[in-house]
Every structure is written in structure tokens, then in C-alpha cells.
Amino acid sequence: MESPDTDALDTAVHVYYEGDDDPDKCTARRLERFDRAILHRRMNAVPYGVVLNPHAEQALSPADAADGLGTLVALDCSWESAEEASFSMNGVHRALPFLVAANPVNYGRPFQLTTAEALAAALVIFDEREHAELLLEPFRWGETFLTLNEEPLRRYAECGDSSEVVAVQEEYLAEE
Numbered sequence: 001m002e003s004p005d006t007d008a009l010d011t012a013v014h015v016y017y018e019g020d021d022d023p024d025k026c027t028a029r030r031l032e033r034f035d036r037a038i039l040h041r042r043m044n045a046v047p048y049g050v051v052l053n054p055h056a057e058q059a060l061s062p063a064d065a066a067d068g069l070g071t072l073v074a075l076d077c078s079w080e081s082a083e084e085a086s087f088s089m090n091g092v093h094r095a096l097p098f099l100v101a102a103n104p105v106n107y108g109r110p111f112q113l114t115t116a117e118a119l120a121a122a123l124v125i126f127d128e129r130e131h132a133e134l135l136l137e138p139f140r141w142g143e144t145f146l147t148l149n150e151e152p153l154r155r156y157a158e159c160g161d162s163s164e165v166v167a168v169q170e171e172y173l174a175e176e
């Protein structure tokens with residue numbers, strides 16, 4: 001698999017890597033290996049951006065693309081250590097709306113996405129579908145994530161702000 005032409009990608013993808021999860025299953029390390037994301041092992045090296053934080057009060061929307069100065073940040077750690085206090089990076093913190101995981105560990109489970117799935121979802125919401133496809137290319141289940149969430153992702157990407165995203169999300173939650 002070739003490295004992507006990074007000049008063609010708009011949003012820069014960064015990950016703060018805590019390294020407490022199973023290294024063989026870790027999606028952040030695979031993103032780094034295939035030049036899909038930049039990993040940081042020190043918190044003070046993480047750039048300012050939109051921080052994907054499941055504890056954030058506000059849902060991610062297309063309106064956040066400009067606030068993050070073209071930078072997306074995820075925290076790669078185990079779910080056990082992903083408590084609120086771990087998300088101390090500087091930036092605009094946002095939670096992803098209802099989406100389901102496609103990875104074999106959590107297939108079909110809502111909200112608890114891998115780092116790669118979360119970053120790809122944010123890119124689609126920021127209208128960077130091709131970038132999301134490239135990011136997920138190194139994963140067997142990558143395309144499945146986009147197919148499984150095709151409709152909600154398209155609808156979230158059409159929203160104007162966070163409250164519209166939450167209104168769309170309510171429809172999916174009501175079906176659960």
C-alpha cells in the first residue's frame with residue numbers, strides 16, 4: 001500500500017498516543033505506520049485543533065472545521081483510561097454524534113469507536129470523504145465503517161451547526 005499524497009489532504013490528523021492499549025490491535029499505530037496520522041508521545045507536542053472527546057458537551061458539526069485551524073486530534077488509549085481528565089489537550093473539544101463501530105472488537109456498538117473510525121467520521125462531517133477513505137484504507141473493516149454509517153454521516157455533514165446534528169442524532173437514538 002502506497003503512502004498517500006498528503007498535499008491533497010486538507011485537515012491534518014494528529015493523535016496523542018498514550019500506549020496503554022494492546023499494540024497489536026491499536027489503530028493509531030497502524031495509522032502512523034501507513035502515514036495516515038502523526039502520533040505524539042508527549043502532550044505538549046500535540047497541536048491545537050478539534051479534539052475528539054466522547055465526554056465533550058457539544059457534538060461535532062461542519063461548523064467546527066474552521067475553529068480547529070485545519071487540525072483534528074484524537075486520544076489513543078484504552079477505553080478504561082479514557083476518562084474525562086485524560087482529555088487535557090488544548091483545543092475545541094467535541095463529541096461525535098451517534099455512529100456505530102465496524103471494527104471486529106466492538107462491531108455494531110454505538111459511540112465507542114476506534115481512533116481510526118473517530119477520525120474518519122470527523123473528516124466526513126468536515127466534507128473530506130476522500131480523505132476519510134484514505135485514512136481507513138489500511139483497515140480490513142475500514143470501508144464497512146463508511147458503508148454502515150453512510151446515511152447518518154451524510155446527514156451530519158449537511159448540518160449547519162451542533163444543534164442540527166443533535167436533532168438528527170435523536171432520530172437514530174429513538175430507533176435504538
Ligand SMILES: C[S@@+](CC[C@H](N)C(=O)[O-])C[C@H]1O[C@@H](n2cnc3c(N)ncnc32)[C@H](O)[C@@H]1O
Pocket residue numbers: 021025026027028052053054055073074075076077078079082094095096097111112113114115116118
Ligand atoms: C479511547 S480510544 C480507543 C482506541 C483503540 N484502542 C484503538 O486502537 O483505536 C478512541 C479515541 O477515539 C476518539 N473517539 C472514539 N469515539 C468517540 C466519540 N463517540 N466521540 C468523540 N471521540 C471519540 C477519542 O479521541 C477516543 O479517545
